[in-house]
Amino acid sequence: MWSPWRSNYIDSFKNAKEDDVCVFCGIEEQDISDDLNLIVHKGKFCFVMLNLYPYNNGHLMIIPYRHLSDYVELTDEELAEITKLNKYSILALRNIISPHGFNFGANIGKAAGAGIHTHLHFHLVPRWNGDTNFMPVLGEVKIISQDLLITKNKLVKEFKNFSL
Numbered sequence: 001m002w003s004p005w006r007s008n009y010i011d012s013f014k015n016a017k018e019d020d021v022c023v024f025c026g027i028e029e030q031d032i033s034d035d036l037n038l039i040v041h042k043g044k045f046c047f048v049m050l051n052l053y054p055y056n057n058g059h060l061m062i063i064p065y066r067h068l069s070d071y072v073e074l075t076d077e078e079l080a081e082i083t084k085l086n087k088y089s090i091l092a093l094r095n096i097i098s099p100h101g102f103n104f105g106a107n108i109g110k111a112a113g114a115g116i117h118t119h120l121h122f123h124l125v126p127r128w129n130g131d132t133n134f135m136p137v138l139g140e141v142k143i144i145s146q147d148l149l150i151t152k153n154k155l156v157k158e159f160k161n162f163s164l
């Protein structure tokens with residue numbers, strides 16, 4: 001069964017008390033050009049960022065600015081932008097890394113396997129034929145790698161070209 005977002009990509013945050021710290025809140029205040037974050041695009045209601053613990057190269061997340069856990073709490077405007085940003089994320093990834101396919105979705109609630117279940121986020125994972133055995137190698141401490149920054153900068157450029 002394919003379940004990248006059940007992986008321990010987010011386990012490094014487990015020591016942070018869920019209610020004290022939200023890893024997604026406040027990220028949008030950071031500058032896209034800052035190498036200390038992986039934001040590739042800021043929309044009106046949502047932003048797009050690379051996953052620090054990617055299932056695959058180019059693993060993106062589309063995240064509403066609002067701190068909410070339940071899908072049905074999203075406004076129609078937020079939902080529309082999520083769908084739109086997903087479309088342009090697919091286009092951007094196709095332009096830079098030519099995936100063969102994509103998985104797109106969210107885990108809604110802890111029982112569904114959400115790593116960060118208090119702040120809803122959508123995963124877009126590029127897939128290639130034969131990548132099913134791919135598993136990320138996770139260390140104790142993950143820093144933003146050069147490879148991730150290269151991918152980030154390419155995606156930032158792609159989103160600029162879309163003039164959203």
Ligand SMILES: [Zn+2]
Nearest residue numbers: 022025067119
């Ligand atoms: Zn939050």
